[in-house]
Amino acid sequence: MKLIITLILLCAATAAAANPFPNGNAQTGQKLFEQYKCNRCHAAMLGGDGSAIFTRPDRKVHNAKELLEQIEVCSGNVGASLTPQEKQHLGAYLNRYYNLK
Numbered sequence: 001m002k003l004i005i006t007l008i009l010l011c012a013a014t015a016a017a018a019n020p021f022p023n024g025n026a027q028t029g030q031k032l033f034e035q036y037k038c039n040r041c042h043a044a045m046l047g048g049d050g051s052a053i054f055t056r057p058d059r060k061v062h063n064a065k066e067l068l069e070q071i072e073v074c075s076g077n078v079g080a081s082l083t084p085q086e087k088q089h090l091g092a093y094l095n096r097y098y099n100l101k
């Protein structure tokens, strides 16, 4: 069991190294995203589970800097004060939609 967990962590670390959020962990980001119910407004706006906001044609985010800025803006929406580390986690998670390099 320990070996499996180590392998998963290693894979996550390797995958993270290839994206613009090297210090973020996508799985931790997903947990934060769910914990803060980040998609609740996005879902009200666009229907579905709300993640269409990240793939809409006129989306706002085009690079890692803009993504971190939008995460900061939206963290105000959930009344959260996210640490830089948490923003990295969320960036790493949301990059599944953006594929930023």
Ligand code: HEC
Pocket (backbone or CB within 6 Å): 033, 036, 037, 038, 039, 040, 041, 042, 053, 054, 058, 059, 060, 061, 067, 070, 071, 074, 075, 077, 078, 090, 094
């Ligand atoms: C109170 C409602 C609300 C909540 C809660 C919320 N958001 Fe948003 N979010 C918005 C709105 C509104 C927009 C669209 C902004 C625009 O188009 O100018 C948006 C857009 C975004 C975008 C940019 C999408 C694009 O166009 O590329 C990201 C990324 C994002 N939100 C992340 C988050 C994260 C992460 C959280 C949780 C910490 C969160 N949001 C919680 C309202 C919310």
